[in-house]
Amino acid sequence: MTIRNEIRRLRFEHGEMTQQALAARIGVTRQTVNAIELGKYSPSLEAAFKIAAVFGMPLESVFHYSED
């Protein structure tokens, strides 16, 4: 099971938003945003929706699930 995400690209497209800025907007630490971005931590549904909302995208455009 793999959950990939587009957070790095979306941050770049939103004026090089820093991990710290994204973390502050969704209420987690910068280290947690980094772990999510690298696929080392799967966020809760609430955090995933918050991240998608920050970028103004639907959830499935930010996170992708595949059964590898």
Added chain:
Amino acid sequence: MPFREKSAWISLLSMLCIYGVYFWSVKHAAPSVGSFRFGSLLETIIALVVVQAVLTVAAAILTPAEAKAPRDERERLIELRATRVAYAGLATGVSLACFFGALNPPMVFDTNALLLVLVTAELVRSGSQIIQYRLSA
């Protein structure tokens, strides 16, 4: 290094050093000292509280925003996983101490054995937290 990971390191290293000295002194105590030395344990606990408080305050001064922020979901998950691992060790250790306690060892052995189990469980908890922080860094 995030503040929570620093806290786990402070906990692990301070307990290793301070309880290490305590158990070393218990092991090398004169055979005539048969009773449980409450004063020595009290000194150990006070030393541990002081060292951990000073180092944690120092770490908080270096990263005040992180120290003030509540734990986020990943940090809570790491803490819960670490506690689950430590609890399994604690339950096993207490069961073994009860088993050997039934063999009528001297009181000093039994009390220190239980203390050793508790300290080991705390070391496992802090160690498990550090490993999880490192793996997800």
